[in-house]
Amino acid sequence: MHSLIFFLIALAILIIIHEYGHFWVARRCGVKVLRFSVGFGKPIWQKVGKDGTEYVLAPIPMGGYVKMLDEREMPVSEEQAQFAFNRQSLAKRVAIVSAGPIANLIFAILAYWMLFVVGVSGIKPIIDDVHPASIAAQAGLNPSDEILQVDGKRTPTWNSVYKALIQKAEYGERTEILVLTSGIEQQYALVIPQVSIDQASSILDKIGIEPLRPAIKPVLGEIVPDSPAQKAGLKVGDVLLSSQQQTIDNWSKWVELIQASAGKEWNIEIQRNEQRLTLTLTPQAGDDGKGRIGAAVDASQSTIPQELQAELSYGPVEAVWQAVIQTWDFSSSTLKSLWGMITGKVSTDNLGGPISIAQIAGSSAEQGVTSFISFLAMISITLGILNLLPIPMLDGGHLAMFAVEAVRGKPISEITQMQIQKVGFLILIMVMFIAFFNDLTRVFG
Structure with missing residues (x-):
């Protein structure tokens, strides 16, 4: 019911915006608007405004429409013909x-x-580890470096770093990265590998950077439709407790386990409200060979240390x-x-x-x-x-x-x-x- 309510709210907002665009421009172009309807079907509410337009709310929320005067659809008097859509x-x-x-x-x-x-809140882009012989290692990046800018663009959060790198990865380009290391700003040049859109999520791994992440409680905040997570029966709000009777208390460890378990079937224990359940989960191999389950963590359930908190704003x-x-x-x-x-x-x-x-x-x-x-x-x-x-x-x-x-x-x-x-x-x-x-x-x- 909760999802349905917000679905209807979202749909109503977007339908009104879309149809109001047609309505507003039609009126400015001198076209007579007969009806402005949100939804389809028999009206559950309707009112004729002072402008002569009938405003309607209908029960089928799969769209809406703006009905204009049109000689192709109805008889139009000669006096009204100038206001018809087809005459414009x-x-x-x-x-x-x-x-x-x-x-x-x-x-x-x-x-x-x-x-x-x-x-937009986020986590400071501090590097936790650099893979040996990687692009990042060859460029000179080190653990504990904080990424300040990518090609002159301010990047206060990991999300902003990710987006900046993805733009470069579309064609595989050289980029300049400004980092803060031991209190000193340093500039490094990286040649970003070309990455297809379906491999975009692995851009940091391909460069050889492990982000420093706070210990986040493994509470699920999103389940991708038709994913291994959904097929296993996982739901938003579930707390991941253990795998094969081994307790795992933070999200990063779950990610490591999942990535290393592509195609392997294993039992996990979760907590759903006051109930403990055991489910069978099989991570699916991504294009990079690593396991994926199609689930995201709900970071709002965890407290991020003050020193790692950041905000992207303009x-x-x-x-x-x-x-x-x-x-x-x-x-x-x-x-x-x-x-x-x-x-x-x-x-x-x-x-x-x-x-x-x-x-x-x-x-x-x-x-x-x-x-x-x-x-x-x-x-x-x-x-x-x-x-x-x-x-x-x-x-x-x-x-x-x-x-x-x-x-x-x-x-x-x-x-x-x-x-x-x-x-x-x-x-x-x-x-x-x-x-x-x-x-x-x-x-x-």
């Missing part, structure tokens, strides 16, 4: 249709801006640019994943539906307001990107038809548009079926 110039129609996805992207920028201004002006970069990076990653699914390089098993989104919404809300806002930003970007895809019935499909109209000098015939819409409907049904099937498989195994 091509530029105005493009602006109205693209306004929804753009509103989602703008919301993401605003959300990230707020997070960056308030500050001034109001600089935060705007950083928020744009963050939105661009996540948009690029989303497009790469979608292209990977189309080309077969990424499994469609990664596609999640409403159940997966609800689980993540609940999990992020439990971790605090900043985590939930970050989740909203990521889902808003995904919604915006998906709607821009050239699939009939989506905003991107309409924009594609407008592009054809611009080339031909006249609109596509209504009969052809109807046929294209049918194809688009079938595509969307197939995608929804895959997403629902994946969700049900993850829940019921």
